[in-house]
Amino acid sequence: MPAHRLPDLPGRVAIPVEHVNTAPAEDLRHLLLSCLHSLRWAGRVADHRPYPDASALLAAADEAAYDLTPADLAEALEAESLPRLPDGAYSAAHTALNAANAAYEARFGHVFVICLDEVPPDEALDRLLAAIRSRLANEPEEEREVAAEELRRLARGRLVYALRDAKNPTTSQNGATPGQ
Template sequence: MPVQTHGPLPGGTTAPAPGLRRFNDAPAPEAEAALLECFGSHRWAQRLAAHRPYPDVEALLAAADEAGYDLSPSDHTQALAAEVSPALGPDAPHAARLALDAAHAEYERTFGHVFVICLDGYRPSEHPDQMLAGIRERLGHDEERERAVTADEMRRLARGRIMALVSSQ
């Protein structure tokens, strides 16, 4: 992932891009609120906001990953409670919607939380197949395995959301 910078500084370093600079300079409550939109754990958001300023996006993403690995089960539960199950677009076939609705219900009954999946890197036209394949595969997991996969998917979602947050001009 390329470093997001904005022009050279003395000594050959580069300044953070405007979005990252605004994030670094924002008051802590504002930064925490923005981070909670990326990942719904208050502890995670507070930790990332407290360690600002970040010299570049990679440092922020690394800190987000590290903070994600350090969360307690209750922190993960809090973050999952802030998520909504991914849905298909309005132009998706009715049969695909029915299949996904049934799969979501079974997943939530089995694991007690919404199904999360990061679809970054897939074209929107691939989302229905990826969601259905992912949820069907993961329904075969035991609780421990699914907890680990869900945590990975949440970290991936957070990374994409952070990129969007700091990429704004």
């Protein structure tokens, strides 16, 4: 666990590419922390500016996520929360998810993370429960790699959403906030 605490982070923040290139480094790091809760990742993305376009920013963010150390991953995982169940999920689903997550946390020492951005809302619950049950069978090192990839996908989705939202703040992706 990190010796420091992450700063209080805002909710979803719109980040225009122009702002990414011109914002003070500390302000940008703070905004990037809302995408992936790793100080090192946010610093690396901020320190490699300027970015000619959103694609270059996303590529740099992906690359920085691949380079995270186990301590950086632990920091990011510590700040994540359980995936939200779709609206209208029945109480048995909440009970099943809570039980599966308790087993997962006991086995791996961190909350279960999964990126469901590309999953249709009516399939999210089944995918979530199937994934957590399946991943419980992973060895700790294998699961660390899977969790790291899911964190990278979550960060990318959050960053894409922030960039898209900055261009048109009245739109959203299927009404859902990525990375949740």
